[in-house]
Amino acid sequence: MDTQQLEKETLEKIDQIVKNNPVVIFMKGTPQMPSCGFSARAAQALIDTGENFGFVNVLADPAVFEFLPKYQDWPTFPQIYIDGELVGGCDITLELAESGELKKMMAEANAKHAQQDA
Template sequence: MSAIAEFIDAEVKGTDVVLFMKGTPSFPQCGFSGQVVQILDYLGVPFKGINVLESADLRQGIKDYANWPTIPQLYVKGEFVGGCDIVREMFQAGELQTLLSENGIPVENAA
């Protein structure tokens, strides 16, 4: 396993909720990343944002790690949840709130 894959694996498995995104949670650099940040913020979910724009190796590495071609990518308790469209659809259906709660992640606006 490469150093970048080891870094990604450690972050995914060592952080309850991690979002690989373009930009940072306080300053997203793309609309899709911004939408996922808004959803997580609305739910009051503590999460770690990792800026893939800081490294070409990281940007490609996360795509290879999940075998998923786009960014952002959301992980909960070590499991890949999806990208922006999936996260948004799960949120609108209440499935994201359920997934988070079932994994012991506190959710403020679960209704």
């Protein structure tokens, strides 16, 4: 498969993950076994809300690792998406967590998706 085809298919896959998960973090490692400090702090902020979220270990999928920065023109990991929108990376997520906004945003996104699935 050529690079352009791989990029197209990978960006479509990322798009489906973002659209099908009310809250998802693309991170290095997993929430239980993060592979970088930024991913660890961002995942912990999500865990601390008590809300459900999905995750993608970008280290386990070289194509996602390579092409995710092009998806929303965000060059670094982790990337957190809530209700289909890029929230940002570690710093923004920690600021939202401190203000209480993160839990609210996650709860609203989870409730909205639960209603759509019902």
